[in-house]
Amino acid sequence: MAVTLRLASTSDASLLLPLVSAYHAFENIGAQLSDESRMAALQPLLTPDSVAGRIWLIKEDGNAIGYLALCFGYSIEFGGRDAFVDEFYIRPESRGQGIGALCLERIKRETQKLGIAALHLIVDRNNAPAQRLYAGQGFTERERFQLLSCPLNSDQTPVRALKGEA
Numbered sequence: 001m002a003v004t005l006r007l008a009s010t011s012d013a014s015l016l017l018p019l020v021s022a023y024h025a026f027e028n029i030g031a032q033l034s035d036e037s038r039m040a041a042l043q044p045l046l047t048p049d050s051v052a053g054r055i056w057l058i059k060e061d062g063n064a065i066g067y068l069a070l071c072f073g074y075s076i077e078f079g080g081r082d083a084f085v086d087e088f089y090i091r092p093e094s095r096g097q098g099i100g101a102l103c104l105e106r107i108k109r110e111t112q113k114l115g116i117a118a119l120h121l122i123v124d125r126n127n128a129p130a131q132r133l134y135a136g137q138g139f140t141e142r143e144r145f146q147l148l149s150c151p152l153n154s155d156q157t158p159v160r161a162l163k164g165e166a
Contacts, residue, residue: 001060003099005106008055008067010046013039015057015064023067023089027124045069053083056110058090058103066090068103070111078118083111085121095129104137122147 008016020038024030030038044052051072058066068088075082085107090099111119121139123130 001097001099002062003102004059005056005068005103006059008046008057009048010043012055012057013042013046016042016046016055016067019064019067019089019091020087022091023087026089026092045071053086056103056107058099060094060099065094065099066103068107070107072116075118080117081115082118082120083114083116085119088121100130100133101136104133108137 017035017039020042021035024033024038033041042055044050045055053069053071055070056068057064058068066089069086071084071086073082073084074080088100088103090103108119119139121134123134
């Protein structure tokens with residue numbers, strides 16, 4: 001098994017789109033997204049030296065089997081730049097072979113070279129295999145904290161006026 005992990009570029013968009021769609025179906029997320037919307041969301045991560053983040057394409061014996069999307073941020077708590085593993089997907093038939101651990105080891109090295117002080121991710125509470133993988137790579141649960149999200153680009157987002165605003 002020859003596994004490669006390389007930075008994706010705009011020329012990889014057609015390889016990535018079905019993988020992203022498969023990941024969204026697996027996690028039961030993004031059902032409202034069209035392929036056009038997914039592609040638009042991928043584009044900023046596919047340009048060289050993007051300030052938004054990076055996507056790595058995972059290949060096994062030359063075939064695209066997954067991807068890892070990393071989005072950059074900044075954390076006062078962690079003392080500098082941080083990043084979220086926004087999406088990490090490996091096709092089901094390629095799981096359980098150590099590919100995920102290999103990819104995370106490489107990504108941690110790459111992010112350190114980029115000056116990233118901390119790496120974060122979100123995992124489904126019911127996905128025990130993924131939780132074991134991440135724990136084995138040094139990710140720990142922050143029990144005191146809960147991730148909350150407020151989508152700002154949806155017509156369904158409630159907008160409430162602050163006191164004193166019209």
